[in-house]
Structures are given as structure tokens and as C-alpha cells.
Amino acid sequence: xxxxxxxxxxxxxxxxxxxxxxxxxxxxxxxxxxxxxxxxxxxxxxxxxxxxxxxxxxxxxxxxxxxxxxxxxxxxxxxxxxxxxxxxxxxxxxxxxxxxxxxxxxxxxxxx
Amino acid sequence: xxxxxxxxxxxxxxxxxxxxxxxxxxxxxxxxxxxxxxxxxxxxxxxxxxxxxxxxxxxxxxxxxxxxxxxxxxxxxxxxxxxxxxxxxxxxxxxxxxxxxxxxxxxxxxx
Numbered sequence: 001x002x003x004x005x006x007x008x009x010x011x012x013x014x015x016x017x018x019x020x021x022x023x024x025x026x027x028x029x030x031x032x033x034x035x036x037x038x039x040x041x042x043x044x045x046x047x048x049x050x051x052x053x054x055x056x057x058x059x060x061x062x063x064x065x066x067x068x069x070x071x072x073x074x075x076x077x078x079x080x081x082x083x084x085x086x087x088x089x090x091x092x093x094x095x096x097x098x099x100x101x102x103x104x105x106x107x108x109x110x111x112x
Numbered sequence: 113x114x115x116x117x118x119x120x121x122x123x124x125x126x127x128x129x130x131x132x133x134x135x136x137x138x139x140x141x142x143x144x145x146x147x148x149x150x151x152x153x154x155x156x157x158x159x160x161x162x163x164x165x166x167x168x169x170x171x172x173x174x175x176x177x178x179x180x181x182x183x184x185x186x187x188x189x190x191x192x193x194x195x196x197x198x199x200x201x202x203x204x205x206x207x208x209x210x211x212x213x214x215x216x217x218x219x220x221x222x223x
Contacts, residue, residue, distance in 0.1 A: 031209050042118075042201060042213040043156075050209065058210060090155060092211075099144035099163055099205055103155040 003027075006091050006104035013081050013111055021076045021107050023091030031094040032074040033101065034058075034066065036087040043090065049074055081111045114139045114206050118214030125192055125221050133187040133217045135176075135202035143204040145169075145178050145185040146211070150199045159187075159200070192221045 004025040013019045023032065030051050035043040045058030047066040055066050063085060065077045078085055088108050094101040119134040137143065144163045148156040160169030162178035162185065169176050174189045185202060202214040 033210055035213075040215060042116075042215040043211075044213075045210050048210050092156075094209060100146060100158050100161055101205075101211055102158070103148075105155045 004091060004093050004102055004104045006089075006107050009105065009107060011107060011109050013109070015082060015111055016080050019078045019081055019109070021078075021089055021091075021109070023074045023076070023104060025072055025074075025091075025093045025102075027093060027095065027102075028071055029093035029102075030071070030096040031101070032068065033092040033094070034064075034074070034076045035090045035092065036060065036085075037090060037106070038087050046076065046089075078109075081109075083111050085109065086111045114143065114204060114212040116202050116204055116212055116214035118202050119217055121216070122218035122220060125219070127194055127221055127223050128191045129221075131187070131189040131192045131196075131219070133200055133202075133219070135185045135187065135214060137183050137185065137202075137204050139183075139204055139206045139212075141207055142180075143206045145176070146203045146205070147174070147176055147185070147187050148201040148203060148213075150201065150216075152198070156201065192219075194221045194223050197221045 007022045033048040034046040049055045049068045091104040092101040115138045146161045147159040149159045160171040162169040165180035167178045203211045
């Protein structure tokens with residue numbers, strides 16, 4: 001299917017475990033982003049990527065790792081999950097030269 | 113840095129009422145401005161956008177005008193429907209590629 005897809009949609013993990021959230025887009029957009037959504041904070045940028053093998057920190061990068069070996073994929077890894085990382089995570093992509101970004105359906109992550 | 117301030121919610125209206133959700137921003141240069149909508153259990157969808165001063169974005173009966181003099185991008189709709197119940201986010205994109213979001217406004221429309 002065309003578009004941007006995230007997996008899994010829901011995930012429960014234990015404190016201290018490593019977990020990876022997947023993001024795949026079929027548009028070949030240059031830019032990809034990871035946001036987390038928490039009540040009262042709107043969406044906050046975790047990491048973004050301008051192209052394959054180019055990534056940069058956003059507003060709240062601590063505790064997260066990203067990679068982008070292929071243009072279409074942008075996985076987000078929590079190296080050692082903490083309860084404060086319980087959140088809804090959104091991946092987005094944006095085409096070079098265009099202002100708007102397009103979002104995936106989100107992954108609801110609960111760390112217990 | 114860039115920031116977006118949105119009207120606090122939640123907002124509850126009756127069907128066919130007039131809607132305004134205020135949004136003001138702080139940014140250097142000439143940002144692009146957006147309204148995104150999030151329906152329950154879904155991701156964010158682009159509702160409308162404006163890329164330069166005095167532009168009016170419009171979609172599905174919603175409108176917002178880019179006012180550089182007041183650094184505002186207020187969302188309006190003349191007659192809301194129950195199906196408009198959602199969370200609305202104001203956002204901007206400055207010289208960097210990432211979006212900066214407001215905290216969101218929950219809208220509930222009652223029949």
C-alpha cells in the first residue's frame with residue numbers, strides 16, 4: 001500500500017528492554033521524522049533525517065537511537081525503555097521542496 | 113527558537129455553531145503555517161496550510177489566514193458538524209525542515 005506505515009500499532013514492554021518501532025514510506029520522500037505525543041505537550045520531535053545515512057537530534061532525543069540505511073525506512077529504537085517513554089509515537093515524511101509533512105497512524109507504546 | 117501557542121481546550125460546541133481556535137506563533141523569518149487534525153485513534157492529517165503572509169488556507173469548510181503583523185493563524189469554520197469532533201493542532205515550519213506544534217485543542221461537537 002502506498003503511504004507511510006508504522007508497526008507495531010500497539011506495544012507493551014518492560015522497563016529496561018530494548019524496543020524498536022518501525023516506519024516505512026513508499027513515496028521516496030527525502031525527510032523523515034519521529035515525534036512523540038503526550039498530553040499537554042502536543043508533538044515533540046525526537047529525531048529527523050534529511051536523507052539516507054543523515055540523521056539529527058530533535059527536541060527530546062535522550063534514550064532513543066535512529067538509523068536510516070534506506071530512504072524508505074526510519075526505525076526508532078529505545079535502547080533501555082523507561083516508564084517516561086510511555087507515549088504515542090508518530091513517524092512522518094516530507095518531500096524535498098514541499099512544506100507539509102505526512103504522518104503514519106502512530107504506535108502506542110506502554111512501558112511497565 | 114520557534115514556538116506555537118494554541119487556545120486551551122477542550123472546546124464544546126453545538127452543531128452548526130461557529131468555531132474559532134486561536135493560534136499564535138514565534139519564529140524568525142517567514143515560516144509556513146499548518147493546521148493538522150487528529151481523529152480518535154488515528155494519525156495526524158493535514159487540514160490546511162499557508163506558506164506566505166496574507167495567504168488563506170481552506171479545506172472542508174475550515175479557513176485560516178496567515179497574519180504576519182499579529183503572528184497568528186486562527187482556525188475558523190462557520191458551521192461545525194458532529195463529524196468535526198477531533199483534536200486540532202497548529203504547526204509551523206521554519207528554515208529547518210521539522211514542524212513545531214502547538215499543544216492541540218480538543219473539539220467536541222454535540223448534536
